[in-house]
Amino acid sequence: MLEARHTMDAPTTTSADNGTSGGGGGWFTPRNKPEPGSEPAPAGAPGPAAGRRPAAIRPVGRPTPPPQPAPPAAGTAQPESPPAGTVQPASPPGSARPASSPGAAVPADTAAPAGPVPTALTPAPFASAVVPPAETRAPAQRPAPAPPRGEAASAPAASPDALLVRRAMAEVTPVADKVTSYFYALLFVRHPDLRSLFPAAMDTQRDRLLRALLTAAEHIDNTDVLVDYLQNLGRGHRKYGTRPEHYPAVGECLIGALSKYAAGVWNEEMEAAWVRTYTTISQIMIDAAAADELRSPAWWYAEVVTHELRTPDIAVVTVRPDQPYPFLAGQYTSVETPWWPRIWRHYSFASAPRSDGLLSFHVKAVPAGWVSNALVHRARPGDIIRLGPPAGSMTVDHTTDSGLLCVGGGTGIAPIKALVEDVAEHGERRRVEVFYGARTDHDLYDIDTMLRLQQTHPWLSVRAIIDQQAHQQLPDAVRAYGPWNEYDAYLSGPPGMIRSGVDALRDSGIPSDRIRHDSVEELVSAGN
Numbered sequence: 001m002l003e004a005r006h007t008m009d010a011p012t013t014t015s016a017d018n019g020t021s022g023g024g025g026g027w028f029t030p031r032n033k034p035e036p037g038s039e040p041a042p043a044g045a046p047g048p049a050a051g052r053r054p055a056a057i058r059p060v061g062r063p064t065p066p067p068q069p070a071p072p073a074a075g076t077a078q079p080e081s082p083p084a085g086t087v088q089p090a091s092p093p094g095s096a097r098p099a100s101s102p103g104a105a106v107p108a109d110t111a112a113p114a115g116p117v118p119t120a121l122t123p124a125p126f127a128s129a130v131v132p133p134a135e136t137r138a139p140a141q142r143p144a145p146a147p148p149r150g151e152a153a154s155a156p157a158a159s160p161d162a163l164l165v166r167r168a169m170a171e172v173t174p175v176a177d178k179v180t181s182y183f184y185a186l187l188f189v190r191h192p193d194l195r196s197l198f199p200a201a202m203d204t205q206r207d208r209l210l211r212a213l214l215t216a217a218e219h220i221d222n223t224d225v226l227v228d229y230l231q232n233l234g235r236g237h238r239k240y241g242t243r244p245e246h247y248p249a250v251g252e253c254l255i256g257a258l259s260k261y262a263a264g265v266w267n268e269e270m271e272a273a274w275v276r277t278y279t280t281i282s283q284i285m286i287d288a289a290a291a292d293e294l295r296s297p298a299w300w301y302a303e304v305v306t307h308e309l310r311t312p313d314i315a316v317v318t319v320r321p322d323q324p325y326p327f328l329a330g331q332y333t334s335v336e337t338p339w340w341p342r343i344w345r346h347y348s349f350a351s352a353p354r355s356d357g358l359l360s361f362h363v364k365a366v367p368a369g370w371v372s373n374a375l376v377h378r379a380r381p382g383d384i385i386r387l388g389p390p391a392g393s394m395t396v397d398h399t400t401d402s403g404l405l406c407v408g409g410g411t412g413i414a415p416i417k418a419l420v421e422d423v424a425e426h427g428e429r430r431r432v433e434v435f436y437g438a439r440t441d442h443d444l445y446d447i448d449t450m451l452r453l454q455q456t457h458p459w460l461s462v463r464a465i466i467d468q469q470a471h472q473q474l475p476d477a478v479r480a481y482g483p484w485n486e487y488d489a490y491l492s493g494p495p496g497m498i499r500s501g502v503d504a505l506r507d508s509g510i511p512s513d514r515i516r517h518d519s520v521e522e523l524v525s526a527g528n
């Protein structure tokens, strides 16, 4: 993933504990003072000497698993000793319950990755309701270390921890809803002070925290991609007020829910594997958040300066952030409105960075879409919204001069417009072919802008594809104009369009690693 690469340039000193320090089965101990610029160590970084790990709290009412030789989780970051004075949220020996962590947890509704889910991560079973099969999902925006699913036979063997984690996942998948409900019930009963960080209505998005954690856990071996994903997740959690000390609470409840619903296969060995896995996950998130804290605010306030209704349900909303907001054309952010506190939704920037610092979004009000309806039908100039950090890797690679094939469906044209502006600003003479799809000509709400850009830039070609007239959907039309093997491709639009668009582009000769788009999971949530 290319997004937010600047945050990964920091010196790497990390501290994820994958259990190799000899304290197998112990809970993660957050560091009170995150180290400036700390990031997870690269694979193979030396770990601390055994015994430097502080005492650990125990998962609920369970005997301490015996220390066991930790499996060499491929490339997982290694621990460093916590700073002196680290306060350990510990349970008294033999206590039936771990001590509650003060503070809050990770808001579920908002816990989806702030950036795209690295698509080399096969979705966890929990995500299956909203995530397409791996082969139809986005390609990794950065070459992933793990081969695609179809090449699994040649994949390196899974680590023992990964196998145990997946065994539990297979057990709980058929009762995913129950696990989710139980997890949040545990969290809010044991840590009632955390409830206020979550949206008032725990709607269908409530399983996003669990889903993100389980997706990560299941792919704990795929370190390179996983680290990007988790760093993004950790940074994105700053806007919720998530603190290091919140992670044990979530971990305890995660194990509590899994052990209950995977009781048929659960044992100490499996619990220890989960503890190590969660410890690794949470430390990567914490370190990324700590590093980000040194250079960026957790969120930005932004004032609506213009609100233009383009169709009865599509608005172009332009805002002025309260402080500089660095981002790249093609990225997106999360938005919270004053009318639905703690509910965040993603929107792509509709322009490349502007000299006046203003940001624009194209928002379509969709049924049951609380945030989008509020932005389209309630927001007015003067209203204040909040923005999370920028995310996303659908950005232009300026190191090549390949042509760009840009496919935008509906409001998906917004980041495509930003990409065109970006190419124009770089003064390049690369071919840019834009396909702009809509159901009817009435839905082509931004065609005038795109045609104006075409008039200005001879290297740009814009084609409107209207389903009703073309009697085909956008991906088929793009395929018909191929082959496109000389192009880098950018896809933006509804999840179904992205899925079939990826297929069409591959058929047209573009290798997967040159097809960029945001995560379908994010788009599903963005549509709400």
Ligand SMILES: NC(=O)C1=CN([C@@H]2O[C@H](COP(=O)(O)OP(=O)(O)OC[C@H]3O[C@@H](n4cnc5c(N)ncnc54)[C@H](O)[C@@H]3O)[C@@H](O)[C@H]2O)C=CC1
Pocket (backbone or CB within 6 Å): 332, 347, 348, 364, 408, 409, 410, 411, 412, 413, 414, 415, 437, 438, 439, 440, 443, 467, 472, 473, 474, 475, 491, 492, 493, 494, 495, 496, 497, 500, 501, 517, 518, 523, 524, 526, 527
């Ligand atoms: N970064 C991104 O990828 C962005 C994505 N979006 C997403 O784009 C969507 C826009 O919604 P609308 O404007 O209502 O678009 P829409 O549903 O009207 O679709 C636009 C066009 O995409 C094509 N399409 C739609 N579904 C398809 C499918 N299943 N298979 C093949 N082609 C299909 C059709 O040609 C259609 O005319 C929203 O879901 C929004 O979240 C919006 C902005 C940025």
